[in-house]
Amino acid sequence: MLILTRKLGEAVNIGGEIKVVVLEIKGNSVRIGIEAPRQVAVHRSEVFEMIQEQNRQAAATSELSLADILGQMQKERG
Amino acid sequence: MKIKTIRFGEIDIPEEEFILMKGSILGFERLSRFVLLIQDEKTPLWWLQAVDDPAVAFVVVNPRLIKRDYDPLVYESDLEFLDVKDKDDMALLAIVTIRSNPFRVTANLRAPLLINAANRMANQIVLDDPAYQVQFDVLDHRTDFDSQGQDKGRGMEKLARQACASPA
Numbered sequence: 001m002l003i004l005t006r007k008l009g010e011a012v013n014i015g016g017e018i019k020v021v022v023l024e025i026k027g028n029s030v031r032i033g034i035e036a037p038r039q040v041a042v043h044r045s046e047v048f049e050m051i052q053e054q055n056r057q058a059a060a061t062s063e064l065s066l067a068d069i070l071g072q073m074q075k076e077r078g
Numbered sequence: 079m080k081i082k083t084i085r086f087g088e089i090d091i092p093e094e095e096f097i098l099m100k101g102s103i104l105g106f107e108r109l110s111r112f113v114l115l116i117q118d119e120k121t122p123l124w125w126l127q128a129v130d131d132p133a134v135a136f137v138v139v140n141p142r143l144i145k146r147d148y149d150p151l152v153y154e155s156d157l158e159f160l161d162v163k164d165k166d167d168m169a170l171l172a173i174v175t176i177r178s179n180p181f182r183v184t185a186n187l188r189a190p191l192l193i194n195a196a197n198r199m200a201n202q203i204v205l206d207d208p209a210y211q212v213q214f215d216v217l218d219h220r221t222d223f224d225s226q227g228q229d230k231g232r233g234m235e236k237l238a239r240q241a242c243a244s245p246a
Contacts, residue, residue: 038155038158038159039100039101039159041101041102041104041204043204047188047204048104048204050212051104051105051186051188051189051202051204051212052104052105053105054173054175054186054189054212054213055103055104055105055106055136055173055186055189055202056105057175057177058136058137058173058174058175058186059106059134059135059136061135061136061137061174061175061176
């Protein structure tokens with residue numbers, strides 16, 4: 001991992017199109033501003049990882065047909 | 079174009095009916111072409127099948143069928159990204175996860191697929207509001223689930239009609 005020290009108001013450029021600015025430092029929180037092209041998805045890491053993991057689980061849906069799934073749902077309804 | 083799938087065998091769908099991920103389904107960045115398949119008209123669960131990977135298919139549902147008041151704030155920039163000109167063209171689909179043991183069905187309401195029905199471009203957006211659950215329990219909301227069909231947006235209808243290719 002590349003580690004850089006930046007002061008308040010200073011920035012880092014990543015490639016030609018992404019810029020990260022330190023906007024505010026308060027206690028152990030840092031507010032950062034990110035400029036990136038629209039096709040670059042910017043998310044908090046914990047949210048990003050949660051969605052990624054959920055997508056993986058969704059794609060692993062078993063080989064059941066939807067009819068089977070709905071049958072099972074009916075059964076759950078009792 | 080003929081598409082190989084492990085669930086539906088080989089299906090033939092014109093390329094103009096593809097749904098094109100302009101962003102990506104997180105974790106599936108390599109896949110950008112999908113088709114929306116209705117396997118059984120009686121169910122509100124549809125399949126989003128990857129064109130370029132026979133094994134990847136997501137079960138999707140119109141989130142309003144499981145949560146009637148689902149009307150998340152979608153940023154203008156997300157709409158612009160997909161070139162949405164008329165908000166009626168905007169369709170949302172939630173990705174469904176089905177686990178068999180124990181049996182559990184959840185829908186991801188936090189990160190829905192946003193689709194522009196006019197040009198069939200799509201993206202998975204992540205909503206800011208953590209009140210939208212990543213694992214919204216579908217079985218707990220079955221009353222809503224039963225009363226399908228009343229609240230499909232026009233955008234959704236358009237998509238469904240165009241993509242209503244039943245698997246061969």
